[in-house]
Amino acid sequence: MRKVTNAITVDVEDWFHICDIETILPPSQWDRCESRVEKNVIKILEILSKNRVFGTFFVLGYVAERLPEVIKMIAEEGHEIASHGFGHIQIYKMTPDEFEGDLTRSKRVIQEVVGGEIFGYRAPEWSIRKGTRNSLWALPILALNGFRYDSSIAPLRIIGIPNAPRKPYTIRTDHGKIEEFPPLVKNTLVGNVPVGGGWGLRVFPYRMIRRSIGELNGRGMPAVIFLHPSEFDPDPPKIPLPMVKRFVCRGKIKSTEERVERLLGDFPFGAIREIYGGSP
Numbered sequence: 350m351r352k353v354t355n356a357i358t359v360d361v362e363d364w365f366h367i368c369d370i371e372t373i374l375p376p377s378q379w380d381r382c383e384s385r386v387e388k389n390v391i392k393i394l395e396i397l398s399k400n401r402v403f404g405t406f407f408v409l410g411y412v413a414e415r416l417p418e419v420i421k422m423i424a425e426e427g428h429e430i431a432s433h434g435f436g437h438i439q440i441y442k443m444t445p446d447e448f449e450g451d452l453t454r455s456k457r458v459i460q461e462v463v464g465g466e467i468f469g470y471r472a473p474e475w476s477i478r479k480g481t482r483n484s485l486w487a488l489p490i491l492a493l494n495g496f497r498y499d500s501s502i503a504p505l506r507i508i509g510i511p512n513a514p515r516k517p518y519t520i521r522t523d524h525g526k527i528e529e530f531p532p533l534v535k536n537t538l539v540g541n542v543p544v545g546g547g548w549g550l551r552v553f554p555y556r557m558i559r560r561s562i563g564e565l566n567g568r569g570m571p572a573v574i575f576l577h578p579s580e581f582d583p584d585p586p587k588i589p590l591p592m593v594k595r596f597v598c599r600g601k602i603k604s605t606e607e608r609v610e611r612l613l614g615d616f617p618f619g620a621i622r623e624i625y626g627g628s629p
């Protein structure tokens with residue numbers, strides 16, 4: 350069987366970049382919060398370097414502006430840098446103009462820090478959706494602004510488009526093509542469940558995650574794994590999160606590192622730019 354390279358990705362954001370907690374911690378207070386990104390990113394870089402793997406780091410523009418040296422360090426180690434937007438706002442909460450402003454601001458700040466072009470994007474909380482939260486209009490805006498791939502459509506119920514493809518696919522827009530890289534999900538009797546990152550990667554049995562990747566790879570398709578620096582932090586500052594958010598952000602948090610190590614040992618991994626087909 351042909352070896353398929355899977356994608357290992359990291360959303361470079363701080364412990365307080367959690368969607369829908371504006372009433373608990375509004376963005377106006379972010380500058381006063383202790384940043385925990387650097388030491389957690391260093392942990393991730395050590396794990397990747399030990400396994401000789403390069404990954405894709407979707408950097409939040411806010412973090413690139415506040416901690417440019419951290420983003421430089423990631424780029425200097427040879428990893429791919431992409432955008433996670435600027436202000437960590439779900440796309441469907443913005444107008445197309447506001448989205449374009451957030452997107453281009455992140456691109457400008459990140460490119461200035463790394464001194465090179467970026468062409469990948471991932472929205473906060475998989476927020477390219479259909480239906481009442483329709484934000485498919487974001488795709489042509491991405492193409493118009495020089496982005497060539499996206500990783501913002503989760504094939505999931507609540508936080509995605511449930512019937513979206515589970516493997517990478519091409520989306521044609523009026524401004525050009527976008528390659529879409531969905532996060533790994535497992536198809537079950539109750540629909541797709543998230544196993545490629547977050548609480549799903551930490552909580553579901555490892556053999557289930559392994560099988561999901563094996564199934565995709567067996568069809569010649571890569572799996573996309575996603576991580577957050579705060580998942581490598583045993584003791585982040587405490588905020589009073591609602592129960593579901595607490596579980597999503599912190600449930601079984603200690604298993605992240607072990608899971609990632611096992612995955613890197615069991616499958617070949619790389620950055621999305623490698624899977625995309627080399628340099629654009």
Ligand SMILES: [Zn+2]
Pocket residue numbers: 360362366433437472473474
């Ligand atoms: Zn995020």
